[in-house]
Amino acid sequence: MGFKTTIFRSLTRTATVSAGLFAGGTLYITLVEHPARRKLATSQMYLEWKESLVSAKPMPLLVLISSLSGIGAYLLKPKAKGIPWIFAGGAIAVILPYTALVMWPFAIGPIYDKQRAERKGDEYVRRYLEKWNSLNTFRTVLSLAVFGFCVYNIRK
Numbered sequence: 784m785g786f787k788t789t790i791f792r793s794l795t796r797t798a799t800v801s802a803g804l805f806a807g808g809t810l811y812i813t814l815v816e817h818p819a820r821r822k823l824a825t826s827q828m829y830l831e832w833k834e835s836l837v838s839a840k841p842m843p844l845l846v847l848i849s850s851l852s853g854i855g856a857y858l859l860k861p862k863a864k865g866i867p868w869i870f871a872g873g874a875i876a877v878i879l880p881y882t883a884l885v886m887w888p889f890a891i892g893p894i895y896d897k898q899r900a901e902r903k904g905d906e907y908v909r910r911y912l913e914k915w916n917s918l919n920t921f922r923t924v925l926s927l928a929v930f931g932f933c934v935y936n937i938r939k
Contacts, residue, residue, distance in 0.1 A: 791859045795868060798852035799933035802875055805845040806926035813923045817916045825905035829894070832912055836891070843879060849929070850876035867936040875929045878922050890915035 816835065820828050853872025857865035894900040894911045 787859055791856055791864070794852045794856040794859065795933070795937055798849045798856060798868060798871060799930065799937050801845045801849035801852065802871070802926060802930040802933050805842060805849065805875075805878075806923070806930040808839070808842055808845075809919060809923040809926055813916070813920055817919075820912070825908050828912060829897075829900060829908050832915070833895075833897070843882065846875055846878045846926075850879075853933075867932070871929050871933050871936070874932075875926060878925060881921065886915065886918045890918050 812835075820831050823831060850872045853868040853870075853875070855872075857869035857872065859865065890911055894903075894908055900908050
């Protein structure tokens, strides 16, 4: 096995593992954390969401690592073996602008400031937390699809 093949394998595995970690995190939020959060009083729900949001700040690094690893694998082997990896790297990269351009202005930004959220009231806060969860579901589905695609292609 040559150096190029070793690096290619390392990059494809890195892309797969980091996509899987991100997918697992978003799946947990979608299936476990947010449903549990819904049972709380709105003020508690908001505080838990905000703390979770702050704690999850490193998660986009997993998306970046997966994306760059997939692109790197393609650059090493741009013919047939690399094509699935440029697709995977590009697909998971969509999560970053989606978060910044869709989730932030339409779900996170309106309630990120605690004083503003308190002024707007419980119904407003709950509505935006539900909107955030709906938008987060897209990231869950996309990252799970990319992870599955990576696992399938790593086994080829």
